[in-house]
Amino acid sequence: MSFSHDRRGQSVVVGTVILFGFLILAMATYQVQFVPTENEEIEFEHSQQVERDFLDLRNDVLSAGTTGSARSTSIQLGTRYPQRTFFLNPPAASGTLETTGEQQFEIRNAQVNVSDGAHENVHHFWNNGTEQGPDGPVFVTRSIRYTPDYNEYRGAPRLVYENSLVAAEFGDRALPRSDQTVVRSDRVSLTAVSGNISENGIESKSVDSETISRGSRSIPIQGDGGNIVIVLPTAVSNASDLVDRLDVPAAKNVMANGDRVEITLNESETYRLGLSEISVDGSGETDPAYIVPVGGQNVISGQSVGVEVRDKYNNPVADAEVNVYTRTDSTSSETLRTNSEGRVYSQNGTVFTINEVSADGSDGERYERVEVTLLPISDGAGNVSGPRVYGVSASPSSVIQGGQLDLSATIDSVGNETTIRSGTPIQRVDVVAESENGSYERTSYDYDPDDTTRVYPFSETIDMDWEPGEYNVTVRGQDASGRWTSPEEEGEATITVVGGAVSSTVNFTVTDVAQDGNTQSFTFDAGDLGNNDAATIDLSDPQNGGVDYTNANFELIEQTNNNDAISYDSTTNTITFTKRGGGDGIVTIQASGIDVTGPSGERFTISYSDDNGGIDSDSFQIRSGGTEIATQDSSDDVSNNGDVVISDGVTIEGDVESQNGIIEIGQNTNIQGDIDANGDISIADGSTIEGEITSNNNAVSTGDDVTIEDDITANGDVIIGDDNTIDGDLTSNNGDIVVGKNTTINGEITASNQNITIMDGATVNDEISSNNGNIGIGENVTVNADISTDNGDVSIGANSFIDGDVDAPNGQVSITESATITGEVTEA
Numbered sequence: 033m034s035f036s037h038d039r040r041g042q043s044v045v046v047g048t049v050i051l052f053g054f055l056i057l058a059m060a061t062y063q064v065q066f067v068p069t070e071n072e073e074i075e076f077e078h079s080q081q082v083e084r085d086f087l088d089l090r091n092d093v094l095s096a097g098t099t100g101s102a103r104s105t106s107i108q109l110g111t112r113y114p115q116r117t118f119f120l121n122p123p124a125a126s127g128t129l130e131t132t133g134e135q136q137f138e139i140r141n142a143q144v145n146v147s148d149g150a151h152e153n154v155h156h157f158w159n160n161g162t163e164q165g166p167d168g169p170v171f172v173t174r175s176i177r178y179t180p181d182y183n184e185y186r187g188a189p190r191l192v193y194e195n196s197l198v199a200a201e202f203g204d205r206a207l208p209r210s211d212q213t214v215v216r217s218d219r220v221s222l223t224a225v226s227g228n229i230s231e232n233g234i235e236s237k238s239v240d241s242e243t244i245s246r247g248s249r250s251i252p253i254q255g256d257g258g259n260i261v262i263v264l265p266t267a268v269s270n271a272s273d274l275v276d277r278l279d280v281p282a283a284k285n286v287m288a289n290g291d292r293v294e295i296t297l298n299e300s301e302t303y304r305l306g307l308s309e310i311s312v313d314g315s316g317e318t319d320p321a322y323i324v325p326v327g328g329q330n331v332i333s334g335q336s337v338g339v340e341v342r343d344k345y346n347n348p349v350a351d352a353e354v355n356v357y358t359r360t361d362s363t364s365s366e367t368l369r370t371n372s373e374g375r376v377y378s379q380n381g382t383v384f385t386i387n388e389v390s391a392d393g394s395d396g397e398r399y400e401r402v403e404v405t406l407l408p409i410s411d412g413a414g415n416v417s418g419p420r421v422y423g424v425s426a427s428p429s430s431v432i433q434g435g436q437l438d439l440s441a442t443i444d445s446v447g448n449e450t451t452i453r454s455g456t457p458i459q460r461v462d463v464v465a466e467s468e469n470g471s472y473e474r475t476s477y478d479y480d481p482d483d484t485t486r487v488y489p490f491s492e493t494i495d496m497d498w499e500p501g502e503y504n505v506t507v508r509g510q511d512a513s514g515r516w517t518s519p520e521e522e523g524e525a526t527i528t529v530v531g532g533a534v535s536s537t538v539n540f541t542v543t544d545v546a547q548d549g550n551t552q553s554f555t556f557d558a559g560d561l562g563n564n565d566a567a568t569i570d571l572s573d574p575q576n577g578g579v580d581y582t583n584a585n586f587e588l589i590e591q592t593n594n595n596d597a598i599s600y601d602s603t604t605n606t607i608t609f610t611k612r613g614g615g616d617g618i619v620t621i622q623a624s625g626i627d628v629t630g631p632s633g634e635r636f637t638i639s640y641s642d643d644n645g646g647i648d649s650d651s652f653q654i655r656s657g658g659t660e661i662a663t664q665d666s667s668d669d670v671s672n673n674g675d676v677v678i679s680d681g682v683t684i685e686g687d688v689e690s691q692n693g694i695i696e697i698g699q700n701t702n703i704q705g706d707i708d709a710n711g712d713i714s715i716a717d718g719s720t721i722e723g724e725i726t727s728n729n730n731a732v733s734t735g736d737d738v739t740i741e742d743d744i745t746a747n748g749d750v751i752i753g754d755d756n757t758i759d760g761d762l763t764s765n766n767g768d769i770v771v772g773k774n775t776t777i778n779g780e781i782t783a784s785n786q787n788i789t790i791m792d793g794a795t796v797n798d799e800i801s802s803n804n805g806n807i808g809i810g811e812n813v814t815v816n817a818d819i820s821t822d823n824g825d826v827s828i829g830a831n832s833f834i835d836g837d838v839d840a841p842n843g844q845v846s847i848t849e850s851a852t853i854t855g856e857v858t859e860a
Contacts, residue, residue: 255299348374
């Protein structure tokens with residue numbers, strides 16, 4: 033048998049070959065077309081991530097310069113592609129992070145005047161210091177630059193951080209990605225960057241911003257016969273394009289000059305200049321440059337004399353050597369080292385120098401030396417008094433150990449017809465606390481010697497790590513002449529530190545009271561109390577000058593069961609609640625017949641403690657007479673000619689109205705009707721408003737997580753917090769409108785004459801329009817309608833989506849590269 037002419041298997045072979053050919057063709061098509069596209073998307077997402085990292089880097093640099101705390105920022109230099117079994121990837125995409133060479137920024141044509149409150153040594157150092165250039169002081173800084181090396185994403189931006197600004201370079205275009213903080217109002221702030229970075233690759237790299245000179249001091253500068261010019265170096269290739277997009281409203285002019293940006297300020301204005309330096313590689317240090325007195329240079333004999341050592345950025349230098357001489361012709365000295373505030377104090381010295389300058393100053397600069405004059409004791413103590421202290425306030429008066437105390441007072445060095453005082457600035461405040469059990473605490477606060485404040489509003493928050501007990505707190509001040517408050521004019525307050533920790537389950541709350549009111553409620557959760565456990569509410573703070581509870585009647589409005597009991601002890605100013613039997617739930621105690629004796633606006637704190645170890649406190653405010661305060665749920669309207677306050681957690685089934693006052697809505701309230709006021713309307717976190725909100729003459733503001741089911745209309749500002757849901761329109765006739773982060777607005781937003789700002793992550797499902805203001809859209813915002821302004825500008829942030837037209841016929845429209853607009857864009 034012969035098979036030489038048998039062709040029965042040929043069709044199968046041919047078919048297999050053809051199918052295999054199609055498979056190869058399909059794989060080749062996918063490799064050529066789809067793999068590059070997918071890789072480009074991965075590179076684009078990485079580019080967005082690096083941009084966010086650069087914004088974090090910018091914030092960390094500025095924070096390190098102002099707070100003195102080191103910051104670390106992680107930047108992902110490159111990215112890898114997903115593994116593909118049958119397809120090929122190019123090498124992983126990499127990037128380069130580097131600092132530029134040293135560049136100089138200058139402050140031209142500026143002078144420091146002693147008449148503006150600066151010490152003469154600041155003036156002399158500014159004019160003759162080692163950092164002088166031909167037109168004014170010169171400082172060294174660097175830019176930080178990131179350059180990607182992508183395989184597919186050809187339009188990726190280069191990123192630059194410099195002078196508080198992050199810029200993205202797209203070829204010859206330069207777009208700011210952050211605000212600038214160099215010039216704001218009357219303040220000029222500059223942070224120099226030192227150190228070297230040179231990294232290339234794929235992995236994440238950390239940039240550590242370490243403080244070299246913390247910007248804790250500022251000096252006054254004015255034009256020296258002309259306008260001040262701030263000259264900033266830039267690593268952006270097209271500085272002109274960057275300048276065209278910069279927003280520096282406080283500047284007279286901003287222009288590009290080669291690789292420099294020049295900001296011109298008004299010569300007639302006085303500006304406060306603050307400088308700082310950070311390092312990105314751990315190198316660098318700051319050296320003593322000049323010295324100033326702490327207080328005046330006329331000091332009463334026997335009193336402590338202080339000086340402050342500063343660097344070229346005008347900031348204090350810690351651990352600096354100071355030579356202290358008793359006379360100008362002394363050849364021997366005592367060497368002291370400055371404390372963390374850059375200061376030393378001495379009771380014997382009259383001449384203080386730095387940098388090994390002699391007592392007479394012949395071998396140094398005049399700004400490296402301070403000489404004080406000692407006054408006879410009879411001169412100072414007999415005729416001129418130190419500052420007086422008054423208006424001491426400690427809140428809360430009963431504070432839990434580990435909590436915080438807000439302490440405030442007024443310290444005044446201005447005399448009158450009967451008491452002569454120095455009239456010099458307040459330079460130091462001492463707070464001394466002594467307890468009944470012998471515990472002693474002392475804290476001192478030093479203030480800027482260049483500050484000219486003579487009536488000083490002292491206000492500090494103190495971490496209460498003190499031992500439990502009752503403390504007498506004394507506040508005294510020192511003026512620039514070195515005089516301290518006399519004992520009879522010191523301010524005093526009494527506080528109690530309670531041991532233990534705040535219980536998160538008690539949720540103790542107190543309602544506000546009106547000056548002409550006679551009721552107040554106290555609410556807490558008694559779920560953790562057992563049978564016969566007692567809870568104590570201490571009314572001592574308001575009893576001593578705010579509210580008199582002596583003749584009040586105390587009644588249980590809500591209780592865990594019918595056997596619960598309460599009592600009031602007027603000798604200890606305490607309410608005692610005793611739980612009888614089981615039962616969980618909220619307890620509300622109402623005090624009726626109280627006598628409100630304190631002034632409007634005064635705040636008091638009431639503390640809670642129980643046998644189960646629960647500790648809590650809450651403060652309340654005395655409201656003006658005529659204020660309607662709703663503390664209980666109501667099915668009726670709440671209407672008043674004056675102010676209206678709705679307490680936390682209250683439900684009002686009707687309307688809330690104030691004909692001539694303000695309305696304040698507490699947390700987690702439910703208003704089922706309309707809210708209408710002639711004054712401001714404020715709504716706290718977590719509340720729900722089912723009706724319209726109208727402020728006929730003022731503003732409307734909401735907290736976070738608020739739901740409004742109808743329109744908001746105001747004659748002033750409309751400020752919406754984060755994570756709100758507004759189902760109606762927002763309208764402001766004469767104010768700004770601000771919509772918080774991740775908030776949803778389902779109606780129109782209209783500002784007749786002012787600006788509209790939509791924060792990051794918000795969603796607006798109807799039109800946004802302003803007649804005469806600007807409209808700013810943040811990042812990741814969705815607007816499902818048109819945006820228009822007749823006479824303003826429109827800016828749209830990264831990754832935002834506008835499903836409509838953007839119309840600014842008389843202004844400019846600024847759109848970031850990653851934003852999407854489906855409609856037409858019209859601009860001047």
